Amino acid sequence: MHKKLISAALKNYALYGYHGATMKKIADEVGIKPASIYFFYKNKEELFIAAFQQLLDRHFQKMESIFHENQDKPVKQIFTEMIHGIVSHHTGDMQGTDAYISLVTSPIDEISQYLHQHMQRYNNWLVDTLQSSLRKSYPQITDAEMNRIIKQFVLIGNGVFWGIKLYKGKDFEEQVVLAIQILESLFDELNEKYVSTNKP
Amino acid sequence: MHKKLISAALKNYALYGYHGATMKKIADEVGIKPASIYFFYKNKEELFIAAFQQLLDRHFQKMESIFHENQDKPVKQIFTEMIHGIVSHHTGDMQGTDAYISLVTSPIDEISQYLHQHMQRYNNWLVDTLQSSLRKSYPQITDAEMNRIIKQFVLIGNGVFWGIKLYKGKDFEEQVVLAIQILESLFDELNEKYVSTNKP
């Protein structure tokens, strides 16, 4: 029931925002009465804190698992697979995506703080992880250049992410293709610098 | 008073969402009583529809004026200036930006429709405008290539836009710099292809 309530809470949050997601709507969704929710959660705020934590934890876990599935492939492919991973994670759970977007503009303090922590943690993990992957393929790469390419990757990832809400169908697929093309040209530049001597 | 009410509505929408932006909060903000709002707008929904229309119209107008200020400059600069324009428009009106983000997940039908129309109109204008700028500098450019570079520009713009909510200060400035670097490399490729006279 905890799981079902969190899921219903997120769905309603995505649709109507915090104040629009009422205990009644959530209760209806899981087939109980509003009063019953209080058996599982102290109040509305606690329910939503639990829901948001789950949302962000799941996002983190998904990104980790995508990385682990691809960590032995060539770096470029790791990067492109992560783009695909972001896309499939979010398009496959539109309600979670909407909730995530709404979170970013949320004014509730406890939420904002947790979101900020999550961002920090996610970013650190991403940078650490991608740095080691890059270093493996380009041993002489400078820290600055690593940072640059990782941040550009994130920038492109963000562009694709926001596109999820702006484009549908073919239009969105095209965005993904174009994002990966950019990524590839970034790696082409890297290759020219660090691996040109490899091709005799 | 209409203007003040719309402004207050947007601010509160950005902060608390549709259901959290109460008529009382909005009235307090402009120094009248909640009942008085109904002299200017039939109900809450109509107030917000007016507010959202203004928000989107302003966004469009801002983009147009940025373009017109730069239309005689070299293409590459037009593109980079538009990135700067997007950034300054949104960072200078954070409340409007938050409102815009929330709009994207809004379930209110009339809003969603108007948003969709706006997107269509904005996109068409952007493509038309940038195409003619590109054609002037690269007369032999193919339609496909024009489309590609414009869409990649949009993708990068979206990445920068979403970054506004994720990064602050130096971190965000770095994102803009990196975005422009990507844009520049895209134009470098174009130049290689079409500005053959550069290579004597």
Add this chain to the structure above:
Amino acid sequence: MHKKLISAALKNYALYGYHGATMKKIADEVGIKPASIYFFYKNKEELFIAAFQQLLDRHFQKMESIFHENQDKPVKQIFTEMIHGIVSHHTGDMQGTDAYISLVTSPIDEISQYLHQHMQRYNNWLVDTLQSSLRKSYPQITDAEMNRIIKQFVLIGNGVFWGIKLYKGKDFEEQVVLAIQILESLFDELNEKYVSTNKP
């Protein structure tokens, strides 16, 4: 404008009752703004008192004029013409009729009192008037018998009146016919008693 306001007030009273007849609805009906009503009437209560007075006065005047048009005809015909008069007065002004019905259940003190006075005055006039008509045709009629026939006439008139709201078209017309048949048999009885010697 006074006339138009009273008319609009009555119409809305008939439709929605006192509390449902809002100053806005009344103002809309006559094409002015609610604030303007206060130029003509001190407040809602005064407007309605004026309206109800007019309603009852008109009713009284109508009955008087019906009587005067028929006062030289045979008594029986006077009685039947008055039934027709009641019918045509009320069916021709359904909104006034509804207002009149609602008045009867109205809890507003000033109204109830005025209504009661009107009833008294109307009843007295009716009895006086019909008595002298009856006396002219049946000189030996007792006061008791006069009273009886007048009250039965009123009873039948009330039955027809209430039927206005219960029946439509043919069904209502039939009620009128049946009412007049009853009246006629009442007069047949009178004739047997007082004018049998007239038929040699």
Add this chain to the structure above:
Amino acid sequence: MHKKLISAALKNYALYGYHGATMKKIADEVGIKPASIYFFYKNKEELFIAAFQQLLDRHFQKMESIFHENQDKPVKQIFTEMIHGIVSHHTGDMQGTDAYISLVTSPIDEISQYLHQHMQRYNNWLVDTLQSSLRKSYPQITDAEMNRIIKQFVLIGNGVFWGIKLYKGKDFEEQVVLAIQILESLFDELNEKYVSTNKP
């Protein structure tokens, strides 16, 4: 509580009309808070629809029971007892009577429709019932004559009913007496026609 609410709703409707019968007044009457009414009825309209249905159903049931108590008596007495029944039903529940009168001018669609259905049903039942009673006592009576006497009975009943609101005390009692006198003379006529054996 449902019963108490309906009763309070009818009382306040009779007193103040639909718009004057506020949820607060009704709640006060039954000793709860206005918000609590919404636990039992979705909104004001549904409460009143339930109340009106009960009002009309009770009226119908009362008339049926009056008939059943008297069905074995002579026809004439059935008719006069029903007049007495109408009177005692309505004078004994003045609030219900006022509510009933107000209903007749109600503009609320769902109410009007239900009222119309009730009228139809009540009328059909009345005609059917009285026809069989008449046929028992006057086997040779024509359908036309039966219809006539039933409709005249209804007409007189309506006159008495409307008199409830116009006369008090002795004056009203006199109306009932006069009504029954009329009924009796109607039956006298019937007897003359069909009970020829009375005149040896």
Add this chain to the structure above:
DNA sequence: TATGAATGAGATTTCATTCAT
């Protein structure tokens, strides 16, 4: 576990009324 009944607080909206213009 779950709910029926209830409520205080507050949200949206309506309404009669005022007042300066």
Add this chain to the structure above:
DNA sequence: AATGAATGAAATCTCATTCAT
């Protein structure tokens, strides 16, 4: 003669929450 702007009061209704069962 009429209205735009405003408001206090109140009406309808919603909502998070409580508590006894």
